Amino acid sequence: MKKLIVLALAISLVFALSACGKKETAQPPAAGGTTTGGTTTGGAAAGGAQNIKLTATNWKFDQPEYKVKQGQDVTVTLENKEGLHGAQIKDFNVNLSGNTLTKTFKADKAGTYDIICSVPCGQGHLNMKAKLIVES
Template sequence: MNKKLLMALLFSMIIVLTACGGGDTDSKEDDASTDSSQSTEANTPDANNEVNLVATNFSLGQDVYTVKAGEEVKVTLTNEEGHHGISIDEFDVEIQGDGEATFTPTEPGEYKIYCNIMCGTGHDEMVATLIVQ
């Protein structure tokens, strides 16, 4: 009887492990196409000079946002998952939770956008780059 019980348990574990395993090849291909389209969009300044950040655990949406120097920039933060805020130190931009801010960058360069609310273990990964051209 113990032998039958052991065999049934072993068979059940094999089925569970097989069901939980499996490839993830489709999502890797999808990620690659998404990354390339995001990088193309990010290198082109937004026509309205707007930066729309969609915060989730633990991302700000895109890695790079591009705007034009000398023109007013509107930054909008929308929290889709978790509670986040953002800062861009060089422009005195600070948003806590959902909100928006405006500023006018005069100097071209790369500036860090980061989450300013401790939001969990992935908090340090919540960064993006603002490119001013």
């Protein structure tokens, strides 16, 4: 019985650690955001939506914060450059993982919101965070 438990734990550990070794890419949005001074501001797309591209590597997103304008639609795209990651913005019901790597939402509430990795990706997973700043 103990051997079975140890085997199950070992297999679980292998799956958890190997998640960062997988590479999955998404198509970039039609018009990307611009980067200025360590922040990304949403670029305007054909439908008036702002675009944010989150690029994920092992245990970090490419920018510490992303800025958008309140009241506009925002299209978020996740690109995994290193490892397998997800992105979640709970306050706007955004969860990018698996086959869903792009989502559009209305940035209707001004403020600062957490962007977190939603896929357990190894030892630095809990620190994989960024900020979404919705400016009025």
